[in-house]
Amino acid sequence: MKNMKLVDIVNLDNYIVGDSPDEDEEGTFELPDTIPLLPLRGTVAFPGTVMPLAIGRQSSIKLVEDCPPQAVLGLVAQKSADIESPTGQDIYRIGTAASVLKVIKMPQGTINLIAHGVCRFKILEIVGKEPYLRARVEALPIRSRMTKKMRALVLNARHAAERVFALSPNLPEEASVLLENVQDPSSLADFIAATLNLSVSEKQQILEQTNVTKRLENINRKLADQLEVLELSNKIHGQVRESIDKSQREYFLQEELKAIQAELGQTDRHTEELDQLEERILATKMSKKAQAEALRELDRMSRLPVASPEYGVIRSYLDWMCELPWSISTEDKLDIQRAERVLNKDHYGLEKVKKRIIEFLAVRKLNPKGKSPILCFVGPPGVGKTSLGKSIARAMGRNFIRISLGGIRDEADIRGHRRTYIGALPGRILQELRKTGSRNPVFMLDELDKIGQDFHGDPASALLEVLDPQQNDTFTDHYLDQPFDLSDIMFIGTANYTEPIPEPLLDRMETIELPGYTQGEKLKIATKYLVPRQIKENGLKKNQINIKPEAIDAMIDKYTREAGVRNLERTIAAVCRSVATRIAKGTSRKATIGASNLAKILGPREYEPELAMRTSTPGVATGLAYTPEGGEILFVESAQTPGKGELNLTGQIGEVMKESAQAAWSIIKADADKLGLDEKLFSDFDYHVHVPAGAVPKDGPSAGCAIYTSLLSLLQGRPIKPDVAMTGEITLKGLVLPVGGLKEKIIGAKRAGIKTVILPSRNRKDIKDLPKEATQGIDFVFVNKVTSLVKMVFKN
């Protein structure tokens, strides 16, 4: 009865004291003809229930006061609870007659009345209105027959009510006990109706239902309705509780974890680490998106136990994010005079290349935002490609990075692995950027011609993205998974050849050729750069060693055979080391290295002239080849064996060279008569053309002349002059066509001791462009046809 408001008459609670008078009793209850009517607000009274009612209206108080003990009242529901002084129109015509059990006067002047409903009645006529309503009434007979249907209805109502009561949070527990005690179907229906949470009109409808079967049917419907609502609300309640429980559980586990970590002495370090990381993330000027991602990962990390592997993965990811130079750039020094000075100081010669680099820097100075071309230095090893890159970086005041792409086969080397891989790391580009600490270095991609490709994707296509100015401002490494701007990096490629570089990659770059050096150029480079550098690097002083030019010449000529100067520098280093050893042992005498004492330090000369020996018999011609190491002479040997006139080719020669050999063979067979060759030579023998150094693949059309000469020399039994070398493509009609790589080839020929070089006539102009030093001491013979060639090559 808590929260009871003193408003006229309200239902305080319903209690059953047992079954109401059964059908007969209810039916036979002696109801007076006229009874006073007590209007109820917001509730309906049922027979069989005991109801405490709080009475506050003056007319009602008067009614109760007038009642003798055990008096019978008519409890009728008001149609609307708002009406203060209801008349006969404002109340329902059917109500419950109740006998007064107890009257309790309250101190505020109100009354609490306990009444027991006994039977239904019908108002026949209102006979008095003041001071309270009085009516002539008659008891309503109840129609109830215990049929099977009735039993089923009772059973169902009882079960349903039990569940409803169990699910209803506000019902007193006694309700269920009382339910068990009610046996009579009509009383059961009334009890349930009184207890259920129904509207006044719904309850009134049940009260008016004198047919018990129908009343039970109605009750069952209401119960089913309520049950559905209660179950649904219970389910919703359960779900809400479940989600609260889950978050509570997580919270408790977190707290527990903290406690465990505290026990283990980890909390402080853990929170300290997280705080430091957060500070670093906020201090790093990365893109907003990247920062948001980093903070998200940090949040995830904060919820992981320190020992979990995931924790370590996120930790190193965040380290990477914080250590990349997102916004750290070095300031460009675009002072052209200074750049020129730096380039000249670091490198001898290479005028064309230096000029191009200076132009490049000048354009950059005038238009810093413009997309400058990507340079690609192409030339044999040791000609200074890498060191030029370093000089450019020095001249511009940028950091220098070099990665070698030789053997890179996996796209992930460039672009990194996704973080889901165990041990994933970013690709080489970002790794190097982190090391160098600035986002605008000079970035040298070495050995572009050696990029491989396999089933792990195509590294060249990843490089394309790196080099493409349209896309490289949002280069996305798989590991970082955030765009990183590479557009301020100055990329420079290097390669020995352009042919193996994938076409789209080559397309993006401007190639600058660095041909090999002549003997004289090498001598100058050695004297000006390599010797002083090696003296210094080996801890010597200038007054302790003197390497004479003749010694350097001998080193170039006899100990190194290369287009560049790398081996030369190594040989000079070997000389310096031996002097350093002597000095370290205590000798104070200045060491003078001449050509004569070189052998003592370096051992016997590595390259012996083999020309005379090799070409002394018929069938050996000297050709000229262009290799990654620079120009070389190349011997073409032919041999004859009994057979049927077939031509065999060996020495790892490629398709193009094979075709040249077939052409040479056909020309000789066609001209057999003119050349004075016996037919039997072609029917009784097989021929074998071999190009030695069989481990090195060789290809290209320029060996045509040499193959022709070699075969002819064999067939005619005439040896070729040892100091003659030749290069040129031949056609089936015997024409000699021009070839490339002349500078290297001629330097190579000179190095090998060749005195006469036979060239296609159409290469005459190229010879004019070569440095004098390269061509000095060599006779050039230009030929148009193989017939002219023949006249020049044989001894006698």
Ligand SMILES: Nc1ncnc2c1ncn2[C@@H]1O[C@H](COP(=O)(O)OP(=O)(O)OP(=O)(O)O)[C@@H](O)[C@H]1O
């Ligand atoms: N013109 C030159 N003047 C001075 N030094 C030179 C010159 N050319 C090359 N060098 C020196 O030769 C050495 C080898 O050069 P570098 O390493 O740049 O060769 P590279 O062309 O990059 O070779 P690779 O193709 O094998 O990478 C370096 O010490 C370089 O300083």
